[in-house]
Amino acid sequence: xxxxxxxxxxxxxxxxxxxAAAAHPNATIEALLVxxxxxxxxxxxxxxxxxxxxIQRDIPIYAGCGEPLVLAGESAAHAHGDDGLGGTxxxxxxxxxxxxxxxxxxxxxxxxxxxxTLVALGPLTNIxxxxxxxxxxxxxxxxxxxxxxxxxxxxxxxxxxxFNVYADPEAAHVVFEAWGxxxxxxxxxxxxxxxxxxxxxxxxxxxxxxxxxxxxxFTAVSAHVNRFIREHRRRTTQYYADPVAMxxxxxxxxxxxxxDHYVAVELNGRYARGQTITDWQxxxxxxxxCRIIMALNGERMWQLVENGLR
Numbered sequence: 001x002x003x004x005x006x007x008x009x010x011x012x013x014x015x016x017x018x019x020a021a022a023a024h025p026n027a028t029i030e031a032l033l034v035x036x037x038x039x040x041x042x043x044x045x046x047x048x049x050x051x052x053x054x055i056q057r058d059i060p061i062y063a064g065c066g067e068p069l070v071l072a073g074e075s076a077a078h079a080h081g082d083d084g085l086g087g088t089x090x091x092x093x094x095x096x097x098x099x100x101x102x103x104x105x106x107x108x109x110x111x112x113x114x115x116x117t118l119v120a121l122g123p124l125t126n127i128x129x130x131x132x133x134x135x136x137x138x139x140x141x142x143x144x145x146x147x148x149x150x151x152x153x154x155x156x157x158x159x160x161x162x163f164n165v166y167a168d169p170e171a172a173h174v175v176f177e178a179w180g181x182x183x184x185x186x187x188x189x190x191x192x193x194x195x196x197x198x199x200x201x202x203x204x205x206x207x208x209x210x211x212x213x214x215x216x217x218f219t220a221v222s223a224h225v226n227r228f229i230r231e232h233r234r235r236t237t238q239y240y241a242d243p244v245a246m247x248x249x250x251x252x253x254x255x256x257x258x259x260d261h262y263v264a265v266e267l268n269g270r271y272a273r274g275q276t277i278t279d280w281q282x283x284x285x286x287x288x289x290c291r292i293i294m295a296l297n298g299e300r301m302w303q304l305v306e307n308g309l310r
Contacts, residue, residue, distance in 0.1 A: 002027045002117050002249060003142075005105060007064075008242075009037030009122030010047035011084055012221050017121060017242035019214055019308035022055040024250045030116065031108065032061045033101035037122040037167055038076045039084035041066035044122075047084050049092030054217055061094065064101025064126035068168035073123070076163060079228050086224035102130040109140040119249050120146040120175075121242045123164050128171035131178045138182035145187040147194075147245035148172060149263065149276030151292055154192050156239075159271050162191040166274035173265040180289030185260060187252075188290040189245040190276070197244055197298040198237035199305075207309050215309040240305075247301040248293055257295040260288040 004027055008014045021027050032052070034045045045063045052059050067073065081087035097104065105126065109116055118141050120127060131137050138144065149172075153160035165172040179186050204226075208219045222238075229238060247254050262279040266272045279286065 003115050004029050004119055004249065005031050005033060005108060005116050006119045007033040007035060007101070007122060007126055008048065009035050009039075009044045010051060011038040011044070011122070011242070012080055012086065012225055013240040013242040014038070014121050015047070015051050015085070015221060016218065016240055016305055016308065017246035018051050019055065020243055020246050020304050021250060021308070022057060023308040023310070024304065027250055029057065029059050031104060032059055033064055033105055033126050034061060034096070035064045035101065035122045035126045036066045036073070037164065038080045039082070040075065043084045045096055046092055049094035050085065050090045052094060053092050054214060061096045062099055062101040062104040063096040065129060068123065068125055069128060069170040073167045079225050081224040086221040088220050101126045102133065105130045106134050106137070109137065110134075113140040114142055116141055117143040117145065117249060119246065120144065120148065121245060123167040124148065124171040124175045125168045128168075128174035131174055135178060138179050138184040143187060144179065144184070145189070145245055145249045147189050147241045149188060150191040151188070151263065151276055151278045152192055153275055154195070155275070156191055157274065161272075161274035162276070165265060165276055169265050169267050169274040172274070173267060176263055176265055176289055180262060180287060183287065185291045186289060187248060188263065188292050189241070189248055190292065191241060193293050193295070194239050194241040194244050196295070197301060199240050199302070201236040203302060204238065207306060210309055212310055218309055243305045244296070244301060247304050248296065250304060251300065254297045254300050255293055255295070256297060259292050259294060261290060261292060262286040262288050263290045263292070
């Protein structure tokens with residue numbers, strides 16, 4: 001059984017990932033830690049409540065950081081809609097717990113070290129703050145699975161970066177370096193592997209026809225991003241990164257190829273700020289801090305997502 005602490009910035013693809021986790025028989029969602037990212041913290045926290053209402057579970061929600069560690073960040077409202085859920089205006093009366101997300105994470109792992117898998121689906125600000133308070137955090141987790149980066153610089157922000165890292169590069173630097181110092185591996189699902197497993201128009205149409213409340217929810221919240229992709233990216237295939245990461249969480253055997261390497265985060269540069277730099281040939285002498293997922297069983301991944309919509 002995977003006991004999941006999900007750090008998230010919902011987000012259409014975050015919603016898909018959380019629904020998939022809620023439907024899996026070998027996973028239980030213990031907490032949602034919320035961070036600003038796709039949209040501001042007010043909206044991401046509200047959206048976490050909307051998702052928990054939909055899955056009808058008593059899952060605690062902890063609001064965390066509303067700003068990056070150092071410099072002002074950017075949102076992805078242009079893709080996800082002003083509210084993060086496609087401009088649908090969905091709301092929830094569910095309120096977050098009073099404890100800050102970073103403190104909630106530390107409280108949980110210190111009470112039961114080795115129990116929890118941390119799933120990072122948004123900018124890494126909450127996790128970086130937790131590390132500054134407790135550098136031993138990597139040793140207290142069972143696993144850390146993360147959607148972050150573009151390991152060969154084929155990103156979706158600027159020219160070479162991926163959104164979650166670009167939104168708070170300093171936080172990503174803190175997290176990647178901490179895992180390396182601890183001798184632990186982040187299971188890294190990056191933007192490039194995401195692009196190998198696109199969600200086709202035919203697949204999404206099939207899911208819409210399921211006619212369940214969860215499928216209807218997905219159809220409504222994804223309409224805005226579908227229009228954005230058609231009009232601005234001139235394609236119909238969607239790349240939903242977070243469900244790909246969640247599939248690796250739920251069924252590690254879904255991975256068919258992976259490589260262990262040291263990954264650093266570039267903090268400077270006109271074009272490269274936020275780029276993940278991969279030591280592919282292990283020239284630096286630094287121990288690996290990431291298990292980079294290179295390939296997985298796409299058919300099984302899509303089935304796990306569909307199960308979450310039933």
